[in-house]
Amino acid sequence: MVMVDGVPRYEVRLARAGEEDAICDVCREGFTVSSNGLLPTAAVERRAQQYYNPTRVRHEIATAGADLGWQGYVVAVSEAGGVLGAAGGGITDHTVGNVYVLYLNVALRGRGIGTALLDFVTQQQRSEGATEQWVSVTEGNDLGIPFYLARGFVVRDRVPFDVADDGTVGAHSLRMSRPI
Template identity: 65%
Template sequence: MTRRGAPAFDVRAAQPGEEDAIARVCRAGFAESSAGLLPPDVIDLQARHYYDVERLRRELAPQPHDPSWQGYVVAVSRDDEVLGAAGGGVIDERVGHVLVLYLDPALRGHGIGTALLDHVTAQQLAVGATEQWVSVTEGNELGIPFYLARGFVVRGRVPYVPVRGGAPVATSLRMSRDIRP
Protein backbone atom coordinates (compact mmCIF):
# COMPACT_ATOMS: atom_id res chain seq x y z
CA MET A 1 0.00 0.00 0.00
CA THR A 2 1.40 3.43 -0.87
CA ARG A 3 0.45 6.97 -1.74
CA ARG A 4 2.47 9.56 -3.60
CA GLY A 5 5.19 10.97 -1.32
CA ALA A 6 4.72 8.30 1.34
CA PRO A 7 6.84 5.25 1.91
CA ALA A 8 5.38 1.94 0.81
CA PHE A 9 4.03 0.17 3.87
CA ASP A 10 2.21 -2.91 5.09
CA VAL A 11 0.00 -3.32 8.15
CA ARG A 12 0.44 -6.48 10.20
CA ALA A 13 0.48 -7.83 13.76
CA ALA A 14 3.33 -6.40 15.81
CA GLN A 15 6.25 -8.75 16.37
CA PRO A 16 8.57 -9.25 19.34
CA GLY A 17 11.47 -6.83 19.13
CA GLU A 18 9.33 -3.94 17.86
CA GLU A 19 8.41 -2.63 21.32
CA ASP A 20 10.98 0.19 21.32
CA ALA A 21 9.82 1.43 17.91
CA ILE A 22 6.15 1.24 18.94
CA ALA A 23 6.94 3.18 22.13
CA ARG A 24 8.77 5.85 20.12
CA VAL A 25 5.95 6.31 17.61
CA CYS A 26 3.16 6.27 20.22
CA ARG A 27 4.93 8.65 22.60
CA ALA A 28 5.66 11.12 19.79
CA GLY A 29 2.12 10.91 18.42
CA PHE A 30 0.54 11.27 21.85
CA ALA A 31 2.77 14.25 22.74
CA GLU A 32 2.02 16.02 19.46
CA SER A 33 -1.74 15.44 19.60
CA SER A 34 -1.92 16.44 23.30
CA ALA A 35 0.28 19.56 23.19
CA GLY A 36 -1.63 22.53 24.57
CA LEU A 37 -4.54 20.32 25.66
CA LEU A 38 -2.96 18.51 28.61
CA PRO A 39 -0.37 19.80 31.07
CA PRO A 40 3.18 18.79 30.02
CA ASP A 41 3.69 16.69 33.17
CA VAL A 42 0.49 14.75 32.40
CA ILE A 43 1.60 14.15 28.81
CA ASP A 44 4.91 12.80 30.09
CA LEU A 45 3.24 10.64 32.76
CA GLN A 46 0.65 9.18 30.39
CA ALA A 47 3.24 8.47 27.67
CA ARG A 48 5.63 6.77 30.09
CA HIS A 49 2.80 4.69 31.58
CA TYR A 50 0.99 3.52 28.46
CA TYR A 51 4.01 3.25 26.16
CA ASP A 52 6.49 1.72 28.58
CA VAL A 53 8.54 -0.89 26.71
CA GLU A 54 7.92 -3.59 29.34
CA ARG A 55 4.18 -2.94 29.22
CA LEU A 56 4.27 -3.09 25.42
CA ARG A 57 6.12 -6.40 25.62
CA ARG A 58 3.31 -7.83 27.78
CA GLU A 59 0.56 -6.39 25.58
CA LEU A 60 2.14 -6.92 22.16
CA ALA A 61 0.07 -9.98 21.26
CA PRO A 62 -3.65 -10.60 21.63
CA GLN A 63 -4.77 -12.08 24.91
CA PRO A 64 -5.78 -15.74 24.35
CA HIS A 65 -9.56 -16.18 24.49
CA ASP A 66 -10.03 -12.52 25.51
CA PRO A 67 -11.04 -10.19 22.66
CA SER A 68 -10.96 -7.12 24.97
CA TRP A 69 -7.34 -6.64 23.80
CA GLN A 70 -6.51 -7.84 20.30
CA GLY A 71 -2.83 -6.91 20.36
CA TYR A 72 -0.83 -4.22 18.63
CA VAL A 73 -0.79 -3.87 14.87
CA VAL A 74 1.88 -1.86 13.09
CA ALA A 75 2.38 -0.12 9.79
CA VAL A 76 5.89 -0.94 8.61
CA SER A 77 7.95 0.29 5.70
CA ARG A 78 9.49 -2.17 3.24
CA ASP A 79 12.64 -2.18 5.40
CA ASP A 80 10.57 -3.00 8.54
CA GLU A 81 10.67 0.48 10.09
CA VAL A 82 7.62 0.98 12.32
CA LEU A 83 5.69 3.97 10.93
CA GLY A 84 2.60 3.67 13.13
CA ALA A 85 0.86 1.47 15.67
CA ALA A 86 -2.69 0.77 16.76
CA GLY A 87 -4.64 -1.56 18.98
CA GLY A 88 -8.08 -2.19 20.35
CA GLY A 89 -10.50 -4.78 21.51
CA VAL A 90 -14.11 -5.83 21.82
CA ILE A 91 -16.08 -5.43 25.03
CA ASP A 92 -19.66 -6.58 25.58
CA GLU A 93 -19.48 -8.83 22.48
CA ARG A 94 -20.59 -6.20 19.98
CA VAL A 95 -18.73 -3.03 21.03
CA GLY A 96 -15.26 -2.48 19.63
CA HIS A 97 -12.89 0.10 21.07
CA VAL A 98 -9.93 1.76 19.39
CA LEU A 99 -7.58 2.15 22.34
CA VAL A 100 -4.46 3.43 20.60
CA LEU A 101 -3.68 4.73 17.12
CA TYR A 102 -0.57 6.82 16.44
CA LEU A 103 1.86 7.24 13.61
CA ASP A 104 5.04 9.09 12.88
CA PRO A 105 3.82 12.73 12.90
CA ALA A 106 5.77 13.48 9.70
CA LEU A 107 3.75 10.84 7.82
CA ARG A 108 0.22 12.11 8.45
CA GLY A 109 -2.02 12.31 5.41
CA HIS A 110 -0.56 9.32 3.55
CA GLY A 111 -3.16 6.68 4.45
CA ILE A 112 -1.20 5.04 7.26
CA GLY A 113 -3.70 5.95 10.00
CA THR A 114 -6.61 4.81 7.86
CA ALA A 115 -4.89 1.50 7.12
CA LEU A 116 -4.23 0.95 10.84
CA LEU A 117 -7.85 1.77 11.71
CA ASP A 118 -9.09 -0.54 8.94
CA HIS A 119 -6.98 -3.40 10.34
CA VAL A 120 -8.26 -2.89 13.91
CA THR A 121 -11.81 -2.67 12.55
CA ALA A 122 -11.38 -5.96 10.67
CA GLN A 123 -10.15 -7.63 13.87
CA GLN A 124 -13.22 -6.38 15.71
CA LEU A 125 -15.63 -7.41 12.96
CA ALA A 126 -14.09 -10.90 13.01
CA VAL A 127 -15.30 -11.41 16.59
CA GLY A 128 -18.76 -9.95 16.05
CA ALA A 129 -18.46 -6.21 16.77
CA THR A 130 -21.16 -4.06 15.19
CA GLU A 131 -20.12 -0.67 16.54
CA GLN A 132 -16.80 0.98 17.35
CA TRP A 133 -15.90 3.60 19.95
CA VAL A 134 -12.91 5.85 20.55
CA SER A 135 -12.03 8.58 23.05
CA VAL A 136 -10.22 11.69 21.85
CA THR A 137 -9.14 14.65 23.94
CA GLU A 138 -11.43 17.58 23.20
CA GLY A 139 -9.59 20.08 21.02
CA ASN A 140 -7.33 17.45 19.44
CA GLU A 141 -7.04 18.94 15.96
CA LEU A 142 -5.31 15.83 14.64
CA GLY A 143 -7.53 13.05 15.99
CA ILE A 144 -11.02 14.54 15.88
CA PRO A 145 -11.06 15.39 12.13
CA PHE A 146 -9.52 11.97 11.37
CA TYR A 147 -12.29 10.09 13.15
CA LEU A 148 -15.10 12.36 11.91
CA ALA A 149 -13.93 11.78 8.32
CA ARG A 150 -14.25 8.03 8.92
CA GLY A 151 -17.86 8.18 10.08
CA PHE A 152 -17.47 8.59 13.83
CA VAL A 153 -19.96 10.86 15.58
CA VAL A 154 -19.49 12.61 18.92
CA ARG A 155 -21.74 10.87 21.45
CA GLY A 156 -20.68 12.55 24.66
CA ARG A 157 -17.99 14.11 26.82
CA VAL A 158 -16.23 12.62 29.83
CA PRO A 159 -13.58 13.98 32.19
CA TYR A 160 -9.96 13.20 31.26
CA VAL A 161 -8.37 11.97 34.47
CA PRO A 162 -4.62 11.21 34.48
CA VAL A 163 -3.50 7.62 34.99
CA ARG A 164 -2.59 8.29 38.64
CA GLY A 165 -5.98 9.80 39.37
CA GLY A 166 -6.73 13.18 40.79
CA ALA A 167 -8.75 15.99 39.33
CA PRO A 168 -9.70 15.95 35.64
CA VAL A 169 -7.24 17.90 33.49
CA ALA A 170 -9.32 18.06 30.30
CA THR A 171 -12.36 16.57 28.58
CA SER A 172 -12.44 13.58 26.26
CA LEU A 173 -14.94 13.23 23.46
CA ARG A 174 -16.56 9.80 23.21
CA MET A 175 -17.11 9.03 19.54
CA SER A 176 -18.65 6.02 17.83
CA ARG A 177 -19.63 4.60 14.46
CA ASP A 178 -21.57 1.66 13.11
CA ILE A 179 -19.24 -0.96 11.59
CA ARG A 180 -21.77 -3.55 10.47
CA PRO A 181 -20.76 -4.99 7.10
Protein backbone atom coordinates (compact mmCIF):
# COMPACT_ATOMS: atom_id res chain seq x y z
CA MET A 1 0.00 0.00 0.00
CA VAL A 2 1.40 3.38 -0.99
CA MET A 3 1.37 5.83 1.92
CA VAL A 4 1.56 9.62 1.73
CA ASP A 5 2.17 11.30 5.09
CA GLY A 6 0.95 8.15 6.87
CA VAL A 7 -2.28 7.93 4.85
CA PRO A 8 -2.75 5.24 2.20
CA ARG A 9 -3.48 6.61 -1.25
CA TYR A 10 -7.04 5.75 -2.11
CA GLU A 11 -10.04 6.73 -4.16
CA VAL A 12 -13.67 6.85 -3.07
CA ARG A 13 -16.21 5.51 -5.57
CA LEU A 14 -19.24 3.29 -5.97
CA ALA A 15 -18.54 -0.36 -5.20
CA ARG A 16 -18.10 -2.79 -8.07
CA ALA A 17 -19.00 -6.43 -8.56
CA GLY A 18 -16.28 -8.62 -7.10
CA GLU A 19 -15.69 -6.37 -4.08
CA GLU A 20 -18.43 -7.92 -1.94
CA ASP A 21 -16.13 -10.17 0.10
CA ALA A 22 -13.82 -7.27 0.99
CA ILE A 23 -16.80 -5.04 1.84
CA CYS A 24 -18.19 -7.75 4.10
CA ASP A 25 -14.82 -8.19 5.81
CA VAL A 26 -14.37 -4.50 6.60
CA CYS A 27 -18.01 -4.06 7.70
CA ARG A 28 -18.02 -7.17 9.89
CA GLU A 29 -14.77 -6.11 11.54
CA GLY A 30 -15.97 -2.54 12.07
CA PHE A 31 -19.35 -3.64 13.41
CA THR A 32 -17.77 -6.20 15.74
CA VAL A 33 -15.20 -3.75 17.13
CA SER A 34 -17.68 -0.89 17.54
CA SER A 35 -20.24 -3.21 19.20
CA ASN A 36 -17.78 -4.79 21.62
CA GLY A 37 -19.30 -4.69 25.10
CA LEU A 38 -22.46 -2.98 23.86
CA LEU A 39 -24.33 -5.89 22.30
CA PRO A 40 -24.38 -9.58 23.19
CA THR A 41 -21.93 -11.60 21.07
CA ALA A 42 -24.78 -13.64 19.59
CA ALA A 43 -26.56 -10.45 18.48
CA VAL A 44 -23.38 -9.13 16.84
CA GLU A 45 -22.84 -12.40 14.99
CA ARG A 46 -26.50 -12.58 13.91
CA ARG A 47 -26.55 -9.02 12.57
CA ALA A 48 -23.14 -9.35 10.91
CA GLN A 49 -24.35 -12.47 9.10
CA GLN A 50 -27.63 -10.80 8.15
CA TYR A 51 -26.19 -7.57 6.78
CA TYR A 52 -22.64 -8.42 5.75
CA ASN A 53 -22.86 -11.65 3.83
CA PRO A 54 -21.49 -11.73 0.28
CA THR A 55 -24.77 -12.82 -1.34
CA ARG A 56 -26.67 -9.87 0.11
CA VAL A 57 -23.89 -7.37 -0.61
CA ARG A 58 -23.46 -8.68 -4.18
CA HIS A 59 -27.20 -8.07 -4.73
CA GLU A 60 -26.97 -4.61 -3.14
CA ILE A 61 -24.07 -3.70 -5.44
CA ALA A 62 -25.97 -4.94 -8.50
CA THR A 63 -29.15 -3.02 -7.60
CA ALA A 64 -27.49 0.20 -6.39
CA GLY A 65 -29.49 3.23 -7.37
CA ALA A 66 -32.48 1.22 -8.60
CA ASP A 67 -34.44 3.23 -6.10
CA LEU A 68 -33.36 6.10 -3.90
CA GLY A 69 -34.01 4.07 -0.76
CA TRP A 70 -30.61 2.42 -1.33
CA GLN A 71 -28.06 4.41 -3.30
CA GLY A 72 -25.41 1.71 -3.14
CA TYR A 73 -22.19 0.84 -1.40
CA VAL A 74 -19.43 3.41 -1.60
CA VAL A 75 -15.87 2.20 -1.05
CA ALA A 76 -12.49 3.68 -0.28
CA VAL A 77 -10.07 1.59 -2.34
CA SER A 78 -6.27 1.67 -2.10
CA GLU A 79 -4.09 2.00 -5.18
CA ALA A 80 -3.47 -1.74 -4.87
CA GLY A 81 -7.22 -2.38 -5.03
CA GLY A 82 -7.87 -3.24 -1.39
CA VAL A 83 -11.10 -2.03 0.21
CA LEU A 84 -10.16 0.23 3.13
CA GLY A 85 -13.71 1.22 4.07
CA ALA A 86 -17.31 1.07 2.96
CA ALA A 87 -20.41 3.18 3.41
CA GLY A 88 -23.92 3.37 2.04
CA GLY A 89 -27.13 5.27 2.39
CA GLY A 90 -30.39 6.23 0.84
CA ILE A 91 -33.18 8.78 0.68
CA THR A 92 -36.53 8.66 2.44
CA ASP A 93 -39.29 11.26 2.32
CA HIS A 94 -37.60 13.07 -0.63
CA THR A 95 -35.49 15.38 1.54
CA VAL A 96 -34.17 13.01 4.21
CA GLY A 97 -30.91 11.16 3.68
CA ASN A 98 -29.92 8.20 5.83
CA VAL A 99 -26.47 6.75 6.41
CA TYR A 100 -27.09 3.03 6.85
CA VAL A 101 -23.52 1.78 7.04
CA LEU A 102 -20.06 3.31 7.42
CA TYR A 103 -17.08 1.22 8.50
CA LEU A 104 -13.41 1.21 7.74
CA ASN A 105 -10.36 -0.82 8.56
CA VAL A 106 -9.98 0.03 12.26
CA ALA A 107 -6.20 0.37 11.91
CA LEU A 108 -6.80 3.30 9.52
CA ARG A 109 -9.02 5.39 11.81
CA GLY A 110 -8.20 9.06 12.09
CA ARG A 111 -6.75 9.42 8.60
CA GLY A 112 -9.74 10.98 6.82
CA ILE A 113 -11.08 7.86 5.13
CA GLY A 114 -14.34 7.81 7.11
CA THR A 115 -14.89 11.49 6.38
CA ALA A 116 -14.26 10.92 2.67
CA LEU A 117 -16.81 8.09 2.65
CA LEU A 118 -19.39 10.21 4.50
CA ASP A 119 -18.75 13.14 2.15
CA PHE A 120 -19.40 10.91 -0.89
CA VAL A 121 -22.69 9.60 0.56
CA THR A 122 -23.68 13.14 1.54
CA GLN A 123 -23.05 14.40 -1.99
CA GLN A 124 -25.15 11.54 -3.41
CA GLN A 125 -28.00 12.57 -1.14
CA ARG A 126 -27.68 16.30 -1.79
CA SER A 127 -27.78 15.66 -5.54
CA GLU A 128 -31.16 13.99 -5.05
CA GLY A 129 -32.57 16.88 -3.01
CA ALA A 130 -31.86 15.79 0.57
CA THR A 131 -31.57 18.67 3.01
CA GLU A 132 -31.01 16.67 6.19
CA GLN A 133 -29.14 13.49 7.02
CA TRP A 134 -29.76 10.89 9.73
CA VAL A 135 -27.73 8.05 11.20
CA SER A 136 -28.30 5.53 14.00
CA VAL A 137 -25.39 4.67 16.27
CA THR A 138 -25.43 2.16 19.12
CA GLU A 139 -25.46 4.04 22.41
CA GLY A 140 -22.00 3.82 23.96
CA ASN A 141 -20.23 3.40 20.58
CA ASP A 142 -17.08 5.36 21.40
CA LEU A 143 -15.88 5.10 17.80
CA GLY A 144 -19.00 6.22 15.93
CA ILE A 145 -20.61 8.81 18.18
CA PRO A 146 -17.61 11.20 18.36
CA PHE A 147 -17.11 10.83 14.58
CA TYR A 148 -20.66 11.96 13.81
CA LEU A 149 -20.72 14.69 16.48
CA ALA A 150 -17.53 16.16 14.99
CA ARG A 151 -19.29 16.35 11.62
CA GLY A 152 -22.25 18.34 12.88
CA PHE A 153 -24.69 15.59 13.82
CA VAL A 154 -26.82 16.14 16.93
CA VAL A 155 -28.46 13.42 19.02
CA ARG A 156 -32.22 13.64 18.44
CA ASP A 157 -33.63 10.44 19.91
CA ARG A 158 -32.84 7.21 21.74
CA VAL A 159 -34.60 4.08 20.47
CA PRO A 160 -34.38 0.33 21.21
CA PHE A 161 -31.81 -1.41 19.01
CA ASP A 162 -31.38 -4.96 20.24
CA VAL A 163 -34.57 -6.57 21.50
CA ALA A 164 -34.44 -10.15 22.82
CA ASP A 165 -37.09 -12.76 22.09
CA ASP A 166 -38.62 -12.10 25.52
CA GLY A 167 -39.03 -8.41 24.69
CA THR A 168 -36.21 -7.06 26.86
CA VAL A 169 -34.09 -4.33 25.34
CA GLY A 170 -30.40 -5.19 25.31
CA ALA A 171 -29.15 -1.95 23.76
CA HIS A 172 -30.33 1.36 22.36
CA SER A 173 -29.47 3.39 19.29
CA LEU A 174 -28.98 7.10 19.25
CA ARG A 175 -30.70 8.71 16.29
CA MET A 176 -28.56 11.61 15.11
CA SER A 177 -29.13 14.19 12.36
CA ARG A 178 -27.65 17.23 10.68
CA PRO A 179 -28.63 19.63 7.93
CA ILE A 180 -26.86 19.03 4.62
